Amino acid sequence: MLDEKKKVFFTKLLNKQLDELLKKERDIPVSSVISSSGQTPDFTDQATFESDVDLTLHMKERENKLIFKIKEALDRIENGTYGICETCGEEITETRLNARPVTTVCITCKKNQENQEKLRGV
Numbered sequence: 001m002l003d004e005k006k007k008v009f010f011t012k013l014l015n016k017q018l019d020e021l022l023k024k025e026r027d028i029p030v031s032s033v034i035s036s037s038g039q040t041p042d043f044t045d046q047a048t049f050e051s052d053v054d055l056t057l058h059m060k061e062r063e064n065k066l067i068f069k070i071k072e073a074l075d076r077i078e079n080g081t082y083g084i085c086e087t088c089g090e091e092i093t094e095t096r097l098n099a100r101p102v103t104t105v106c107i108t109c110k111k112n113q114e115n116q117e118k119l120r121g122v
Helices: 002-029 029-037 043-079 095-101 107-120
Strands: none
Touching: 002 043
């Protein structure tokens, strides 16, 4: 269980990440990237444009997932479950939380998950 000082630290860290992502989202809305296509002069330019749009949409999707995970982590801080592994119920080390503040599993359980994925060929 995190002490009050660590709760404040991780709350500030997560809120900072969230603010940065939300600011970035406001600065470059996806609709502006898609609607700025206009007429492109040749197939190469059109292919490059479409590739850029795909990449932008993929990045936005990843950012939206991270925003969701940050909000969930903030909720876990509030309800007292932040830093507790959802798989085994043990505490997640502070080192792991510093490296990945949105994590929900300890390093041991994460390694087990990855090993299972390798065995299944995922």
